[in-house]
Amino acid sequence: MTHSPGKPVIRARSLNKYYGDFHALKDVSLDVGEGERLVICGPSGSGKSTLIRCFNALEFHQSGTLSVGGIEVHEDSREIIRLRQEVGMVFQQFNLFPHLTVLENLTIGPTKVLKVPQAEAEAAARLYLGRVHIPDQADKYPHQLSGGQQQRVAIARSLCMKSRVILFDEPTSALDPEMINEVLDVMVELADTGMTMVVVTHEMGFARKVADRVVFMAEGEILEIDTPESFFRNPKTARGRDFLDKILQH
Amino acid sequence: MTRIKRLHWGDWLILAGIAGVCVFLVLRVQGTLEYKWRWGDIPRYILAYDASTHAWFANMLLQGLLMTLRISIFASVLALILGIVLGLGRTARSLAVRLLARTYLELLRNVPPVVIIFIFYFFLSAPLIDALRIDFWARAIARSDHAAVWTFFFGDMRRFSQLVSGTIVLALFESAFVGEIVRAGIESVGRGQREAANSIGMTHFQSMRFIILPQAMRKIMPPMANQFIMLIKDSSIVSLISVQELTFKTLELVSSTRMIFEGWLTAAAFYFVISFSFSRYFARKERKFRLSP
Numbered sequence: 331m332t333h334s335p336g337k338p339v340i341r342a343r344s345l346n347k348y349y350g351d352f353h354a355l356k357d358v359s360l361d362v363g364e365g366e367r368l369v370i371c372g373p374s375g376s377g378k379s380t381l382i383r384c385f386n387a388l389e390f391h392q393s394g395t396l397s398v399g400g401i402e403v404h405e406d407s408r409e410i411i412r413l414r415q416e417v418g419m420v421f422q423q424f425n426l427f428p429h430l431t432v433l434e435n436l437t438i439g440p441t442k443v444l445k446v447p448q449a450e451a452e453a454a455a456r457l458y459l460g461r462v463h464i465p466d467q468a469d470k471y472p473h474q475l476s477g478g479q480q481q482r483v484a485i486a487r488s489l490c491m492k493s494r495v496i497l498f499d500e501p502t503s504a505l506d507p508e509m510i511n512e513v514l515d516v517m518v519e520l521a522d523t524g525m526t527m528v529v530v531t532h533e534m535g536f537a538r539k540v541a542d543r544v545v546f547m548a549e550g551e552i553l554e555i556d557t558p559e560s561f562f563r564n565p566k567t568a569r570g571r572d573f574l575d576k577i578l579q580h
Numbered sequence: 581m582t583r584i585k586r587l588h589w590g591d592w593l594i595l596a597g598i599a600g601v602c603v604f605l606v607l608r609v610q611g612t613l614e615y616k617w618r619w620g621d622i623p624r625y626i627l628a629y630d631a632s633t634h635a636w637f638a639n640m641l642l643q644g645l646l647m648t649l650r651i652s653i654f655a656s657v658l659a660l661i662l663g664i665v666l667g668l669g670r671t672a673r674s675l676a677v678r679l680l681a682r683t684y685l686e687l688l689r690n691v692p693p694v695v696i697i698f699i700f701y702f703f704l705s706a707p708l709i710d711a712l713r714i715d716f717w718a719r720a721i722a723r724s725d726h727a728a729v730w731t732f733f734f735g736d737m738r739r740f741s742q743l744v745s746g747t748i749v750l751a752l753f754e755s756a757f758v759g760e761i762v763r764a765g766i767e768s769v770g771r772g773q774r775e776a777a778n779s780i781g782m783t784h785f786q787s788m789r790f791i792i793l794p795q796a797m798r799k800i801m802p803p804m805a806n807q808f809i810m811l812i813k814d815s816s817i818v819s820l821i822s823v824q825e826l827t828f829k830t831l832e833l834v835s836s837t838r839m840i841f842e843g844w845l846t847a848a849a850f851y852f853v854i855s856f857s858f859s860r861y862f863a864r865k866e867r868k869f870r871l872s873p
């Protein structure tokens with residue numbers, strides 16, 4: 331299912347990022363096109379989270395250039411708030427707001443940040459709850475839901491913000507195995523709507539099904555960018571082969 | 581460890597011993613100091629009857645108690661506001677703000693309360709009261725028609741500036757501790773919450789207001805209740821700047837009537853009853869709070 335990406339929404343050039351002396355991103359360059367579905371994989375500690383956290387300014391790179399949705403990302407930018415409104419993020423640990431109901435979790439961003447009227451925000455929230463197949467849980471609190479349901483609420487939260495791009499940081503890694511598919515199914519449906527998605531995941535079935543390209547990272551570097559078929563059948567680097575051997579053993 | 585819920589002979593022995601020591605102390609006071617107990621006089625220093633107006637009125641001790649309660653309540657509200665500002669300052673992004681908040685805290689922690697109270701009084705509250713001419717308009721209110729309403733909330737309006745002083749000084753003093761409670765509450769909210777708030781485009785202020793502080797409140801409530809009780813007890817210190825609260829009034833009573841033991845024991849009983857009732861009340865609230873989701 332290849333698909334030719336439109337003009338880049340995310341454009342990274344020679345990004346370098348350090349945590350103290352530790353070189354977490356090394357000369358990373360990458361374009362993500364409008365409507366593209368990009369999967370990022372690689373061993374733990376290879377800088378995948380760091381990279382996508384740079385994309386919505388939760389972290390900042392120290393050298394190189396990064397533009398997201400036409401906004402230059404750097405620490406002193408006055409447009410970071412606007413940038414984050416355009417880029418949604420789904421976290422490994424869901425990070426729902428525990429003191430708010432599911433419905434409030436979905437409406438607080440639109441009403442407080444985008445100043446959408448309450449009624450309109452609630453209608454949209456219910457629509458998106460339907461879209462992630464939990465229309466009946468609106469009045470519950472996050473702790474009353476299963477992990478899979480919580481993660482789907484988190485996806486709906488990003489949708490409610492009308493984000494142009496949604497970043498996923500290992501969205502199924504914290505889930506019990508029987509809940510992984512309900513979340514992946516929602517993500518596949520989301521991909522079918524044409525949403526631009528950058529997904530850090532080791533779910534190779536998902537990558538094969540929806541990814542336009544797969545990025546393989548190790549030790550802060552991008553080692554391969556390829557179509558899923560090509561990468562999974564025939565990785566070009568020894569590290570890539572190694573990595574696939576390890577995850578496919580299971 | 582199981583705790584025994586009945587008194588055994590050993591316990592009785594301990595209690596009897598303590599009772600013995602108490603009796604000995606009382607007899608000693610009476611004997612060697614030739615002290616005459618006048619417990620019968622104490623009630624009329626609480627409530628007294630004015631024969632000329634045929635009305636009961638609050639006498640020294642009750643006046644003092646009411647002043648203590650008023651100051652405690654007003655100072656708590658002010659300390660809460662200042663403490664939240666301070667707690668936000670302690671967790672601010674700007675280094676200058678953090679340093680300022682930290683300096684304030686460390687000054688309060690490392691200088692004796694009595695000294696701090698005088699400094700706040702002479703450098704802050706006294707000039708402020710002068711500058712705002714609080715004395716002037718408080719006296720005007722005392723003479724006006726709706727003096728009764730004001731008196732209900734603030735006590736004798738002729739002593740309003742004292743109430744203001746006491747409130748400000750006590751609130752400034754307690755704000756440092758409230759600030760630490762608020763800071764701990766804010767820091768107890770996980771990093772993920774802040775990041776989730778950021779990722780939906782909230783400003784620092786919005787994420788504090790809608791996400792972090794409401795969750796921090798849960799952690800803040802129990803120590804805050806405790807701090808309120810501390811504040812009631814600490815309020816006795818403003819007697820040093822002549823605020824006529826319970827301790828000040830007791831001192832006055834003791835020096836004019838020489839009822840040293842009765843006066844101080846009564847004051848102690850007043851403080852104990854207030855603090856202990858609040859503490860039981862908060863404990864019950866907290867248990868209910870913890871059971872709710």
Ligand SMILES: Nc1ncnc2c1ncn2[C@@H]1O[C@H](COP(=O)(O)OP(=O)(O)O)[C@@H](O)[C@H]1O
Pocket residue numbers: 349352354372373374375376377378379380381
């Ligand atoms: N806040 C941080 N401070 C210091 N080191 C960090 C921080 N965040 C990540 N790192 C380090 O950067 C490297 C890349 O981390 P991360 O991007 O989380 O990897 P991945 O998501 O691929 O597992 C790891 O070695 C990690 O220890």
Ligand SMILES: [Mg+2]
Pocket residue numbers: 378379380499500
């Ligand atoms: Mg990661």
